[in-house]
Amino acid sequence: MLTPQLINKTRLYSGLTLFTYVSIHLINHSLGLISVIAMQAMLDRVETIWESPPGTVVLYGALLVHMALALLALYRRRSLRMPATEAVQLCLGFLIPFLLAQHLAATRLSYSLYDGDDTYRAELLRLYTLDPMRGLLQVVLLIAAWTHGTIGVNYSLNTRSWYPAAKPALFAVAILVPVLALLGFWEGGREVSEMVVDPDVLARMLAHHALSPEAVAHLDLIRDWMRGTVAALILGVLVLRLVRRQWQRRRGTFRVTYPDGRRIEALIGTSVLEVSRMARIPHASVCGGRGRCSTCRIRVVAPASALPELSDAEMKVLHRVGAAPNVRLACQLRPTGHLSATPLLSPTITATDGLNAVGHMTGSEREIAILFADIRSFTELAETKLPYDVVFLLNRYFEEMGRAIEGAGGRVDKFIGDGIMALFGVDSGVEAGCRAALAAAAAMSDRLVHLNAVLSDDLPSPLRIGIGIHAGPAIVGEMGFGQTVSVTAIGDAVNTASRLEAMTKDHGVQLIVSEEVARHAAANLDRFPVMEIMVRGRVQPLTIRGIPLGSDLAG
Ligand code: FES
Incomplete structure (x- = not known):
């Protein structure tokens, strides 16, 4: 076969x-x-x-x-429209x-x-x-x-x-x-x-x-x-x-709706990547549609009847990047009905650019540690403050947390409202990344105490934060558009870290760390309570530890 x-x-x-x-x-x-x-x-x-x-x-x-x-x-190509490099190769x-x-x-x-002379001369x-x-x-x-x-x-x-x-x-x-x-x-x-x-x-x-x-x-x-x-x-x-x-015309068409509202009709049998190319919609495809790089992946909204089963190859690639169940490879997906598709990676990450790219431009899968942090009840706090005070407060907080993260060797990925996402081990590997993430959590906890002391006259009550740390495979690459392009990570490991951070509130702790982080960091966290949670994409439950304060890690 x-x-x-x-x-x-x-x-x-x-x-x-x-x-x-x-x-x-x-x-x-x-x-x-x-x-x-x-x-x-x-x-x-x-x-x-x-x-x-x-x-x-x-x-x-x-x-x-x-x-x-x-x-x-x-x-097999349904469209001969393709990036220049692919066209040249073909x-x-x-x-x-x-x-x-x-x-x-x-x-x-x-x-x-004929016993002819095939010598160089x-x-x-x-x-x-x-x-x-x-x-x-x-x-x-x-x-x-x-x-x-x-x-x-x-x-x-x-x-x-x-x-x-x-x-x-x-x-x-x-x-x-x-x-x-x-x-x-x-x-x-x-x-x-x-x-x-x-x-x-x-x-x-x-x-x-x-x-x-x-x-x-x-x-x-x-x-x-x-x-x-x-x-x-x-x-x-x-x-x-x-x-x-001609034969496919009889089988009918399907329609792809893109995030900007464009609706493109194509013959059944066409892949979503080919639809994007036919409509000249920029779409990342680093491996040229060979189903290996995962950069063409899309979030799909469609009835199950519109989506053919995952092939083993597609499943393997999506599993490798920890993709959510509603994510498919655009180069492999040949829908049989209407769907909405959202490309998940920047279209600037192309094979053409890859020839000149350095660093993380082309994107790659790597195991890293991901940290999420959030201020508890910040919305309520912000409602009691003037906008100027809110901005001042947040900037002071970001400065302290950013220093803690960078001081430990991490990289602040982004600030989202009052939340922070940080990556560890992107270049140094997951073991060093996990150790650094735990060190960052301890430093953040310490710096928060210091910040609360400095701002005690301005705050109705001390700031409290929740931190979640998880480690796992993620796609790391430069993503975004125009001036906003930066190195970031996507994948289920990232979603899980965010979920751990959200759980800190329910468990009344400042920090939740997955067992993966402890194992990679070779950190003994046995003294902290253990819990098990179910995480999407995993068969086994995820073991986590609730830690009252990040600074307790030093004890
Ligand atoms: S273009 Fe590489 S997996 Fe689809």
Whole structure:
């Protein structure tokens, strides 16, 4: 059964095999900067692998499988509107077989069928000296294959947490490899050209490399047959798309309502991401719609009948990011009825931007600690104060709590009314994050005592706060719009931390900490009462500890 997951994996591994081959081939070209002999020495070694029976099966098998999956992907797309990077990758992918056909015929097939000369010297003589136009097409092939491959590798890596840090170095490699290959090709070509300045040498080489006219005609025929087959397959897929479109018209349409009120109608069978793209509604899709990155996810409001069941792959991704039950991947969801969809991540987090992005721009899943804090009964307090006093009071409070959080190594994520959300361990890991969050809670408690003492004349009663801390996987990335873009976190772990904070009031404590936090921080909280609560998205209850005051953690 061809599940999306299997297709994605097969496409990835066949692509990586081809990319490995291309990389080695380009490195081989770059040895032309040393000499044609050096190029040939490496080629002889490499050929023993790729021209061995297993190497041949792996290489050409990967090529055929990758092309078949590209045709399948073309068929499955309901819309050809896509981000520029995806369009470039798709077009280059279909251009490559046409250019490759000539190269294959002149090298591997010529050698295998007619014992032709497929050495570097022969190929450079043909491409650089005798037929520069073909040489130019070879350069186009080299650039097309490399660009197609690097875009694919970028898509496959840009959800990894280590990738943003490695990206500048990898980008440099991605530029250097083809540049050195082209320089090597150029230098090798010049060397061979100099060899054949002497007409006798040229005549000898031509005689040595010459194939019979019948062999040349046969190889040209095979080349044209390969090109014709690829063209026919692409055309066939486009025709099939048209047939399917007519058929789908009979199945009806569905409507997607976006948060700004736009309503877009599409044929049943179209994914929500494709609907967004068709309507030119910006929608994050870092992995290019491959169902891996989760950045396209949407909050859905729709009757169950409008939503197909989650596939295993979609379920796995949503589970990994701790998504709520009403969240789906827009690239995987093909609704059968009307729905409202709210994209959850900033559309600026795209693969295109990812090429230049640093830090958390592309978003990644990581385990962190999340702290929520809130002033108790602040609304009542605010009603007894002048607006100026309320602002002054809040700013003093935020200053003290912000210092406590940052002093412990956390990051204030946002102030929400009189509430605070803070993240810990975004860069240092969840263990250090949990330790820092507990230290922050203790410091906040201490600073609140100090603040209440300073403001005792201005307050009818001391400020009281509730703090909730939980740890778990969350999507961390730069989210927002325009000037409001900042690093934040989303996911069920965040919602749970907020819920723990809200529970402090019911339990009459200042701080509630989940057992996960205590475990990651290796903190012994056995002296505090334990409770169990049910949390959405978890099968097992969540064990929590109620702590009267944050400062009690120091005891
Ligand atoms: S675009 Fe990556 S999961 Fe949908």
